[in-house]
Amino acid sequence: xxxxxxxxxxxxxxxxxxxxxxxxxxxxxxxxxxxxxxxxxxxxxxxxxxxxxxxxxxxxxxxxxxxxxxxxxxxxxxxxxxxxxxxxxxxxxxxxxxxxxxxxxxxxxxxxxxxxxxxxxxxxxxxxxxxxxxxxxxxxxxxxxxxxxxxxxxxxxxxxxxxxxxxxxxxxxxxxxxxxxxxxxxxxxxxxxxxxxxxxxxxxxxxxxxxxxxxxxxxxxxxxxxxxxxxxxxxxxxxxxxxxxxxxxxxxxxxxxxxxxxxxxxxxxxxxxxxxxxxxxxx
Amino acid sequence: xxxxxxxxxxxxxxxxxxxxxxxxxxxxxxxxxxxxxxxxxxxxxxxxxxxxxxxxxxxxxxxxxxxxxxxxxxxxxxxxxxxxxxxxxxxxxxxxxxxxxxxxxxxxxxxxxxxxxxxxxxxxxxxxxxxxxxxxxxxxxxxxxxxxxxxxxxxxxxxxxxxxxxxxxxxxxxxxxxxxxxxxxxxxxxxxxxxxxxxxxxxxxxxxxxxxxxxxxxxxxxxxxxxxxxxxxxxxxxxxxxxxxxxxxxxxxxxxxxxxxxxxxxxxxxxxxxxxxxxxxxxxxxxxxxxxxxxxxxxxxxxxxxxxxxxxxxxxxxxxxxxxxxxxxxxxxxxxxxxxxxxx
Ligand SMILES: Nc1ncnc2c1ncn2[C@@H]1O[C@H](COP(=O)(O)OP(=O)(O)O)[C@@H](O)[C@H]1O
Ligand SMILES: [Mg+2]
Numbered sequence: 001x002x003x004x005x006x007x008x009x010x011x012x013x014x015x016x017x018x019x020x021x022x023x024x025x026x027x028x029x030x031x032x033x034x035x036x037x038x039x040x041x042x043x044x045x046x047x048x049x050x051x052x053x054x055x056x057x058x059x060x061x062x063x064x065x066x067x068x069x070x071x072x073x074x075x076x077x078x079x080x081x082x083x084x085x086x087x088x089x090x091x092x093x094x095x096x097x098x099x100x101x102x103x104x105x106x107x108x109x110x111x112x113x114x115x116x117x118x119x120x121x122x123x124x125x126x127x128x129x130x131x132x133x134x135x136x137x138x139x140x141x142x143x144x145x146x147x148x149x150x151x152x153x154x155x156x157x158x159x160x161x162x163x164x165x166x167x168x169x170x171x172x173x174x175x176x177x178x179x180x181x182x183x184x185x186x187x188x189x190x191x192x193x194x195x196x197x198x199x200x201x202x203x204x205x206x207x208x209x210x211x212x213x214x215x216x217x218x219x220x221x222x223x224x225x226x227x228x229x230x231x232x233x234x235x236x237x238x239x240x241x242x243x244x245x246x247x248x249x250x251x252x253x254x255x256x257x258x259x260x261x262x263x264x265x266x267x268x269x270x271x272x273x274x275x276x277x278x279x280x281x282x283x
Numbered sequence: 284x285x286x287x288x289x290x291x292x293x294x295x296x297x298x299x300x301x302x303x304x305x306x307x308x309x310x311x312x313x314x315x316x317x318x319x320x321x322x323x324x325x326x327x328x329x330x331x332x333x334x335x336x337x338x339x340x341x342x343x344x345x346x347x348x349x350x351x352x353x354x355x356x357x358x359x360x361x362x363x364x365x366x367x368x369x370x371x372x373x374x375x376x377x378x379x380x381x382x383x384x385x386x387x388x389x390x391x392x393x394x395x396x397x398x399x400x401x402x403x404x405x406x407x408x409x410x411x412x413x414x415x416x417x418x419x420x421x422x423x424x425x426x427x428x429x430x431x432x433x434x435x436x437x438x439x440x441x442x443x444x445x446x447x448x449x450x451x452x453x454x455x456x457x458x459x460x461x462x463x464x465x466x467x468x469x470x471x472x473x474x475x476x477x478x479x480x481x482x483x484x485x486x487x488x489x490x491x492x493x494x495x496x497x498x499x500x501x502x503x504x505x506x507x508x509x510x511x512x513x514x515x516x517x518x519x520x521x522x523x524x525x526x527x528x529x530x531x532x533x534x535x536x537x538x539x540x541x542x543x544x545x546x547x548x549x550x551x552x553x554x555x556x557x558x559x560x561x562x563x564x565x566x567x568x569x570x571x572x573x574x575x576x577x578x579x580x581x582x583x584x585x586x587x588x589x590x591x592x593x594x595x596x597x598x599x600x601x602x603x604x605x606x607x608x609x610x611x612x613x614x615x616x617x618x619x620x621x622x623x624x625x626x627x
Contacts, residue, residue, distance in 0.1 A: 012436060050521050074524030081518040087379075089569040094511075101512060102524035154523070 001026045001190065002047060002077070002158060007056035009039075009046050016042045017053075017214040024158075029184050029191045031201045033225075034211035035235055040194045041082060041162050043211065047192065048079040048160050074102035078151035082162040082194075086135040092146045093131040096121050099153025121152035125179070141172035148179065159183070161193040165200070173197065177204045202226050202249040210234050226250035302567055309580040313361060316587040320357040321349065323591055355486045360587040362489070363481075363545045364555065366496050368582025369503050370541035371556030372563065372575055376513045377534040378441040384557035385542035388444075388535075389451035391551035393424020394543070395477050396455040399462050403469050413476060414488040417547030418495065425539030427451055429532075439531050440517075478603035479550035481590045492544040499540030502533055503575060510534070511571045553605035555582055558612040565619040585611055 002024040009017040016039045024030055024047070032040045045051045047058055049065045058065045065073055078099075086095060099121065100114045122128045125145040130138065135146050144164060151159055164180070165173040181204055183189045195201040201208060202222035210217040210225050212234040218225055227250075231239045237257050244251040322333055325345070336346040337354065367385065375383050385391070397420020401407040407416065431447040432439040463470050475482065503510075509530045512520040517527045542556065563577040589607035596602060 045518065048522060050518055069524075070521060070526055071524035074522060079518065079522035081516065081522070084519050085516055087514040087569060089564060090514075091568075094570065098512060098515075098523060101508070104508060 001061055002192075003059050004043075004047060004053075005056050005059065007046060007053040007058065009042055009051055009053045015054075015214070017046070020056075020215045022209065022216055022219070024190065024192055025207055026157075026190050027184070027188055028206035029181065029193075029204060030207040030209060031205040032192070032194045032209045032211050033196075033198060033201055033234070034217075038211050038234070039214040040211050042214075044079070044160050044162050044192065044194060045081075048077060049073045050079070071102045074154065074156075076156050077158040077160065078154040078156040080147055080151050080159075080161040080164060083167065084147055086143075088134065088136055090135050091132050092127055092135055092138070092149070093118070093122070095135050095146055096127075096131075096149045096153050099150040099155075102154065117153045117155055121149040124152060124183075125149040140168050141175060144168065144172075144176055145179070148176070152183075157188075157190055159189050159191045161191070163194050163196065166196060173200060180204070198226065198231070198252045199244065199249075202251070203244060203247045222249050226252055302573055305566065306573075306576055306580065309577065309584065313580055313583045313587070316584055316591075317357040317361050320360060320587050320591050321353045324595065325353075351485075355484060355489060356481050356590065357587065358486075359484050359489055359548055360481055360590045361583045362493075362496065363549045363552065364583035364586030365579040366500065366541045366545050366582070367552060367555045367586070368559040368563070368578035368580070369500060369575060370538045370545070371558075371582070372560045372578045373503055373506075373510070373534050373541070374538045374556065375560050376510055377531055377538070378445055379514055380441060380445060381561070382557070383445070384554070385538065385545075386452065386551065386553075386556075387448045388538060388542065389424040389428050389448045389455060390421040390539065390542045391546050392452040392455035392459070393427075394418070394421040394546040395551065396420055396459045396462075397423070398476055399459050399469070399473055402472055403462055403466050408472075410483055410485055411487045411491060414484075414491050414547050417476075417550075418492060418543060421543035421546050422495075422539060424451055424455065425535075425543055429535055429539070432535075433532070439528065439535075444535070476550045479552040479605040480593070480601065480603060481549055482594070482601055484548060488548055492548050495540045496544040499537045499544065502537035503541070506530065506533060506537070507571050507575065510575075514569070549604070551605065552586065552608060554609045554612055555586060558608070558616050559585065561619055562612075562615055 004020055004022045007017060007020050008015060020043065022043075032043065034040050042051065046053055049058070049068075049070065052066055060068070060073065060076060096118050097114075100110075100117060103114065119128075122131055125148055127142070127145060127149055130142060130146075135143055138146060148161075148164070151161075159180075161180070165176050168176065177200060180191055180193070184191050205222055207219060208222050208225040209219040210230050217234055218230055226241055228239055228241055231237055231241075231252060231254075235257075238255040239252050240255065241250050241252050243249070321337075322330065325333060325348070332345065333349065336343050337349045339346065370385050371383075374385055374387065375381050378387070380387075394417040397416040398413050400420075401413055401416035407413055428444065428447045428451055429439075431451075432444040435443045435447075463473065509525060512523060512525050513530060513534065520530075521527050545552065559578045559582040560574065562581050563574045567573040567577050585608055586604070589604050589611055592607045592611070593602045593604045596607075
């Protein structure tokens with residue numbers, strides 16, 4: 001339903017993404033992983049029609065996304081940017097109501113359908129009691145839920161989220177990811193997101209996409225993507241991968257960055273030995 | 284439900300009727316103030332005599348004063364105040380800068396430069412000729428800022444607009460000062476205009492600028508829905524289906540038309556465009572249709588009273604109106620700031 005065909009994307013003369021092909025599987029949770037600055041946000045923004053590729057196309061339901069209006073696309077695909085900002089007075093309700101923007105007419109008017117969508121989004125994110133609070137007085141987890149509620153009010157099949165769990169503590173990360181899984185399983189939303197926590201990514205995703213230097217290094221089920229070889233290639237980190245004792249999904253235990261190995265001090269002799277030891281333990 | 288109410292959502296709670304009533308009250312207040320401004324200081328003429336003279340101005344001295352001086356003055360005060368209120372909201376929203384005043388687009392500097400040029404180079408003296416010069420100057424300056432911002436990469440970002448405006452303002456102000464220093468006698472002539480005043484503005488000057496002001500106001504009203512999204516970052520707005528660049532251009536055009544028309548009419552009136560959006564937000568929060576209408580009414584109210592004060596406090600001499608908008612507005616603004624109603 002959403003696919004990128006051989007795209008090249010950049011800012012000005014700087015090329016960030018090159019020769020990238022990607023198909024987003026409908027009804028699944030797809031997670032991008034990759035080092036800082038490798039182009040994950042750029043890719044997500046391109047898929048959401050915010051950046052126009054200099055070559056190749058993005059197709060949504062078989063049609064070129066850049067030949068359709070912003071508003072039309074916004075009815076099918078919702079985007080949550082990385083740590084978005086809300087002006088100080090904006091309340092949760094006002095924020096969620098913005099989700100109805102693409103469905104509205106020129107001068108406004110508020111239909112029952114709009115109101116219902118807003119109420120449902122608030123309820124789904126357990127925000128009904130906080131609806132009249134200004135967004136910037138909420139805790140990090142509540143704030144992120146408010147933003148997700150806004151994208152829910154958009155009533156799209158596709159949800160694109162850039163690092164929805166960054167800056168949240170562990171319990172709130174799990175909270176957000178459980179909510180997203182629920183949206184996927186119960187409301188059949190197709191979810192595409194960027195996560196930094198590899199182990200949570202492996203646990204919650206159907207498909208993982210390893211992005212490296214602006215292109216897809218490998219993609220597939222977490223078991224296929226979360227291998228020591230892939231982690232070494234995209235993060236430059238030595239690790240062992242064992243089954244997650246809780247979920248059974250791959251669990252990555254980092255050992256050392258490879259930079260240390262070539263360092264001048266004791267690390268040089270120590271760390272490969274440690275690594276070997278850890279590997280033996282893992283087996 | 285029982286959530287803590289904070290100043291952020293505006294003191295007039297969320298109840299619809301409260302906002303409607305206060306708006307109605309403000310509107311009546313504007314009408315009353317305009318009427319007071321017309322009648323004030325007309326000696327011992329009774330209200331009925333003034334009304335009769337206003338309706339049938341032919342001949343009588345009172346009628347002429349009303350028609351030539353008082354009515355245009357009050358009308359211009361209301362219109363300029365309302366338009367500055369509107370453009371302040373537009374500008375602070377589109378630049379995402381709550382400290383932005385309409386001077387930021389270089390409009391005031393452009394208008395002042397053009398007026399000084401008109402007087403010194405072309406020997407213009409009539410108010411309507413200077414109104415045209417002011418209008419051309421502010422529109423040209425606005426267009427310059429606009430083009431600079433659009434040609435820079437990054438979709439005319441708020442920062443680019445602000446920087447371009449600041450740069451042009453500096454350039455034009457120093458040119459204006461240079462002209463004034465070279466031609467000292469002109470200074471006294473220009474001063475009445477350059478410090479902002481409603482004195483001696485004719486109905487004709489109003490008619491010259493009215494189409495520009497009306498066009499700006501129409502754009503502002505047409506953008507009400509889009510404006511709500513403009514304080515959010517581009518990715519959020521675009522992700523919700525807004526054509527960000529076009530909306531920013533439209534809002535910029537509206538600001539230039541509104542504030543440019545105002546500065547041509549009344550000279551640079553300081554502080555009003557900065558202050559009224561804050562007062563409005565303090566009352567009704569940031570919900571756009573309300574904020575625009577409240578700011579327009581508050582702007583009109585403050586400017587009319589500032590004008591009344593400007594001509595009465597030190598009679599017979601007149602004070603620059605910007606001094607009085609600041610004197611009237613600053614206490615409110617400080618109050619709002621202390622209550623936590625202003626956050627950047
Ligand atoms: N607006 C921009 N202008 C110029 N370069 C950018 C911009 N945004 C990102 N980049 C560059 O593009 C590259 C990829 O950035 P990004 O997609 O944000 O990476 P990630 O999200 O994977 O950390 C980085 O090198 C970054 O410096
Ligand atoms: Mg990123």
